[in-house]
Amino acid sequence: MTSSPQEAREQLVVDQVVASFEGAPDPRLRQIMQALVRHAHAFAREVRLSEDEWRAAVEFLRRCGDITTGSRQEFILLSDVLGLSMQAICISRPAQGDATEATVLGPFFVADAPAVELGGDIAQGAAGEPCWVTGTVRDTGGAPLPGARLEVWQADDDGFYDVQYGDDRTAGRAVLRADDAGAYRFWAVTPTPYPIPHDGPVGDLLAATGRSPYRAAHLHFMVSAPGCHTLVTHVFVEGDPLLASDAVFGVKESLVRNFIRHGPGTPAPDGRPLDGPWREVAFDIVLARDEAS
Amino acid sequence: MTSSPQEAREQLVVDQVVASFEGAPDPRLRQIMQALVRHAHAFAREVRLSEDEWRAAVEFLRRCGDITTGSRQEFILLSDVLGLSMQAICISRPAQGDATEATVLGPFFVADAPAVELGGDIAQGAAGEPCWVTGTVRDTGGAPLPGARLEVWQADDDGFYDVQYGDDRTAGRAVLRADDAGAYRFWAVTPTPYPIPHDGPVGDLLAATGRSPYRAAHLHFMVSAPGCHTLVTHVFVEGDPLLASDAVFGVKESLVRNFIRHGPGTPAPDGRPLDGPWREVAFDIVLARDEAS
Secondary structure, three states: OOOOHHHHHHHHHHHHHHHHOOOOOOHHHHHHHHHHHHHHHHHHHHHOOOHHHHHHHHHHHHHHHHHOOOOOOHHHHHHHHOOHHHHHHHHHOOOOOOOOOOOOOOOOOOOOOOEOOOOOEOOOOOOOOEEEEEEEEEEOOOOEOOOOEEEEEOOOOOOOOHHHHOOOOOOOEEEEEOOOOOEEEEEEEOOOOEEOOOOOHHHHHHHHOOOOOEEOOEEEEEEEOOOEOOEEEEEEEOOOHHHHHOOOOOOOHHHEEOOEEEOOOOOOOOOOOOOOOEEEEEOOEEEOEHHHO | OOOOHHHHHHHHHHHHHHHHOOOOOOHHHHHHHHHHHHHHHHHHHHHOOOHHHHHHHHHHHHHHHHHOOOOOOHHHHHHHHOOHHHHHHHHHOOOOOOOOOOOOOOOOOOOOOOEOOOOOEOOOOOOOOEEEEEEEEEEOOOOEOOOOEEEEEOOOOOOOOHHHOOOOOOOOEEEEEOOOOOEEEEEEEOOOOEEOOOOOHHHHHHHHOOOOOEEOOEEEEEEEOOOEOOEEEEEEEOOOHHHHHOOOOOOOHHHEEOOEEEOOOOOOOOOOOOOOOEEEEEOOEEEOEHHHO
């Protein structure tokens, strides 16, 4: 292929930068940096990136850094809305038998959540419609996983996680253990759609491109058991109109469930007194065995 | 082309993200974001980016944000060492006749530098070997540009720009005007190689990949005249061993000049008393006409 003098000038820059990483002692880091350079330059050349646009990009990253704190991770949000968080999961977690699909961790996971007994209420004061969540945990070989560890967390009815209130409350999160048959059950609140934090540069990007900051309603799960891959996933609400436009591309069809609605007065499965409507959902979880990786 | 189920899963993520930008009202922003998504995902898929590597990348960007201040722009340094700053210039400034080639602005330009008379000394106290710099400014049509504005700035002999000392000094920078024939002349200090700031994450990246943080020795110019494109460039020192490994890929062969060395006792061209060796360099500058763009 012949190239114009201008193409040759641009390719020379790419070649110089790729060559500069040739001496990297770690072959994996060398591979990543050289590929990053090739793809980043291909992007800039394809769109004919102007100097003003380059300056705008640098300023955007500076603003991301400026708003980032321990509890506000703007670079994770950026990766999320560009689908890169979901793509990294997709690459790392190829389908294994009938294992439950993974999705994004999100920025609101907290280690060492309080333990809650099976059948207990993880809301712990989080506002919302009560929701009875049940299921089983088994492995891809079909064997139940007694005592499997389930970490569950969710936003309240106002769309906020406990950590977003900044007042040290703990609500809407818990660690549970499956019973001897690998079954689990707990009360939560019915998930509702909420926006990702959008008062920063990532929110501005979504607004400028006509995209919604809303996530489809979901409940987070992290499920682990000895000998199995730890699964990070969500269960989504059937019929949620946001399923097709989730801001972080976390929706997988296989993770959507019917959250059955019960009117006021319908008795709860565990006899809990309820004075309004409530829901229930069944979400069976299948973990891949480590040896299948 | 047939694709595996895994390829199809990954491509589905790309397609969803590209589609999410389809409604962006600004067609240029839509084009840029969709191309960015395609290239970024192609990178992640090509290297089979792991979740740990994704986390390391997010943490790297967080650290870049953390060290960034008004006078320390880590994202510019990152763009520089990936050659993206130079590529943006290369794309924006195609060759025009015999116009002088552009190179990176760098992070140390300051607007409103002090005016210095032709023949004066821009060092203003910056340490280093005296260097007599002369040249002409003309346009690509061959016409001299009387009164052309030259902004020049440089590091001192210790490799630091005035703004890096944090004590409000102004040294090694000035604004000059070419004379009626488009000629200029001034004293500076002979440029020496210096490292870009490398005590942050970008420095760590260079160290981890076996790259030097050093820039080839240079003197910065920003040259403007009515009816012409403003030129941002450097003049480099012939024989500098760092010409082939400039940390930011700013070297163009056409910008390298002989900095002629004179021993102690050699009279200066303007009669300035000098008690040691000094140098001189000629650097003629050609600006592209606006109408040629």
